[in-house]
Amino acid sequence: MISSVLAVELAYWQQTTLRVIGGLVAILLPAGGLVYVYLFKMMSFMQSRLGPMEAGPYGSMQLLAEVGKFLQKEDIIPTKADRFVFLGAPFVVLLSTFLLLLVVPFGPDAWFVDLDTGIYFAMAVSSISVIGILMAGWGSSSKYSLLGGIRAAGQLIAYELPMILAVLGVVIQAGTLNMNEIVFAQANGEIFGWGGIGNPYIITQFVGFMLFLVAIQAELTQPPFDMPVAESELVAGYMTEYSGLRFLLFFIGEFATAGVFSAIAAVLFLGGWYVPFLAPEHNLYNVLGPLVLMAKIFGVAGLIFWFRFTYPRFREDQLQRLAWKFLIPIALVNIVATGVLKVVF
Amino acid sequence: MVVTCHTLHVGGFNCLSVRSLFVSDFLRSYLTVAIFGGVAVALVGVLLGLGSFLRPSKPNATKNMAYESGVDPVGDMWSQSNIRYYVFALLFVLFDVEAVFIFPWAQRLETYGYFGLVEMAIFIFILVLGLAYAWRKGMLKWV
Numbered sequence: 001m002i003s004s005v006l007a008v009e010l011a012y013w014q015q016t017t018l019r020v021i022g023g024l025v026a027i028l029l030p031a032g033g034l035v036y037v038y039l040f041k042m043m044s045f046m047q048s049r050l051g052p053m054e055a056g057p058y059g060s061m062q063l064l065a066e067v068g069k070f071l072q073k074e075d076i077i078p079t080k081a082d083r084f085v086f087l088g089a090p091f092v093v094l095l096s097t098f099l100l101l102l103v104v105p106f107g108p109d110a111w112f113v114d115l116d117t118g119i120y121f122a123m124a125v126s127s128i129s130v131i132g133i134l135m136a137g138w139g140s141s142s143k144y145s146l147l148g149g150i151r152a153a154g155q156l157i158a159y160e161l162p163m164i165l166a167v168l169g170v171v172i173q174a175g176t177l178n179m180n181e182i183v184f185a186q187a188n189g190e191i192f193g194w195g196g197i198g199n200p201y202i203i204t205q206f207v208g209f210m211l212f213l214v215a216i217q218a219e220l221t222q223p224p225f226d227m228p229v230a231e232s233e234l235v236a237g238y239m240t241e242y243s244g245l246r247f248l249l250f251f252i253g254e255f256a257t258a259g260v261f262s263a264i265a266a267v268l269f270l271g272g273w274y275v276p277f278l279a280p281e282h283n284l285y286n287v288l289g290p291l292v293l294m295a296k297i298f299g300v301a302g303l304i305f306w307f308r309f310t311y312p313r314f315r316e317d318q319l320q321r322l323a324w325k326f327l328i329p330i331a332l333v334n335i336v337a338t339g340v341l342k343v344v345f
Numbered sequence: 346m347v348v349t350c351h352t353l354h355v356g357g358f359n360c361l362s363v364r365s366l367f368v369s370d371f372l373r374s375y376l377t378v379a380i381f382g383g384v385a386v387a388l389v390g391v392l393l394g395l396g397s398f399l400r401p402s403k404p405n406a407t408k409n410m411a412y413e414s415g416v417d418p419v420g421d422m423w424s425q426s427n428i429r430y431y432v433f434a435l436l437f438v439l440f441d442v443e444a445v446f447i448f449p450w451a452q453r454l455e456t457y458g459y460f461g462l463v464e465m466a467i468f469i470f471i472l473v474l475g476l477a478y479a480w481r482k483g484m485l486k487w488v
Contacts, residue, residue, distance in 0.1 A: 016380055019381075071400065075396070075400055075402070076409060078409055097385075098385035099385070102377075112377070115374055120448055141411055143424075154434075161441065161444070164441075168451050241412060245392065324485045325480070336465075339451075340462065
């Protein structure tokens with residue numbers, strides 16, 4: 001990571017310490033940024049209002065004020081709740097988000113863990129959050145929570161399949177599961193023999209990209225897929241009984257996951273840390289790469305939040321129909337088509 | 346296992362760090378995964394611990410009751426829920442296991458060529474038959 005930029009050799013524990021600090025920054029910075037830029041400001045402007053303006057210039061310190069507020073709130077645990085399960089749920093949800101971030105490369109050498117199974121590992125750990133959400137729904141011992149938790153589980157498992165199948169198209173094209181090698185495959189790729197801008201897979205895998213965007217929207221339980229937390233039907237779904245800091249942890253988890261999923265989409269479809277006209281082996285990428293990837297994260301997240309603020313909520317039956325009758329068949333056709341094109345050409 | 350210093354050039358790591366115990370790159374990366382998992386749990390714990398110094402704690406029976414739109418909760422919370430969710434769970438398991446099979450194929454497709462393509466086409470065809478069967482039987486309908 002840092003070692004090759006500064007040309008110093010670091011022991012394993014030193015590297016790991018740096019990576020952990022980098023990881024905390026890489027997960028909290030986009031999460032905070034997304035909340036401010038999109039949730040506070042873009043949503044407000046779309047609704048013809050200003051949003052937070054008091055805390056700091058243009059309300060930019062609003063998030064810190066919110067954290068300060070939540071820190072002082074009383075921690076209410078329902079008497080009838082299953083204490084262990086209730087208290088454990090936020091840990092599981094945030095654990096899933098953290099492990100998901102691990103495989104995202106921020107530069108040729110600036111990675112957290114260079115797993116050969118890369119994207120496969122990411123798909124595996126992303127489903128841990130289902131367990132956390134079910135724990136929250138079950139442990140709260142509230143009817144709204146239970147309904148919300150079961151709805152969320154049904155939704156998350158239904159949309160995990162289109163997500164996995166959409167990723168498979170990229171894996172076929174790149175011929176590797178390793179995230180960094182997927183970036184290199186895009187950087188060194190050619191479009192009909194012209195390698196000027198590489199071959200970002202959004203061009204050849206456009207169907208896969210759209211499937212992936214829809215699936216992560218559902219995985220994040222954001223509108224139009226927000227039935228698990230539908231405030232007009234279920235109060236706050238599986239989060240109903242959580243107050244103060246524990247609620248904030250779910251909230252952070254949601255936006256951190258939005259950032260990490262955007263990063264994964266950016267790596268798979270937009271070329272990750274690579275920018276055209278600069279060879280991917282260039283050493284500059286260890287500094288430039290994180291900034292480029294951050295810009296792409298905000299680009300993809302912009303799309304996600306735009307959908308969030310624009311579309312009304314689906315009905316529960318429409319949601320399952322969309323996943324099983326439209327997205328999964330399309331994804332299967334996409335896999336076969338990609339395979340045929342890969343072998344024939 | 347104790348190995349001498351000059352035999353070790355594991356991924357450019359410093360020799361000092363792995364002197365006493367030989368750990369392969371593969372296991373080492375999963376050690377990093379475990380460390381990150383520990384950090385995530387610790388971060389949540391520290392945040393909640395920090396909050397416990399700042400927040401008030403005045404529990405009472407009414408406040409600790411489960412929320413049910415302002416009235417006293419009725420009946421048992423852990424009641425039976427609708428069976429419609431279980432069919433989707435079964436279908437999910439089916440398709441998830443199948444996705445696990447497709448991943449190694451997708452990675453090595455270039456080597457397998459036409460042989461692999463035909464194999465996977467048959468595999469996906471059988472799978473689509475299963476989905477079509479469930480569809481025909483009305484299992485994908487939200488009843």
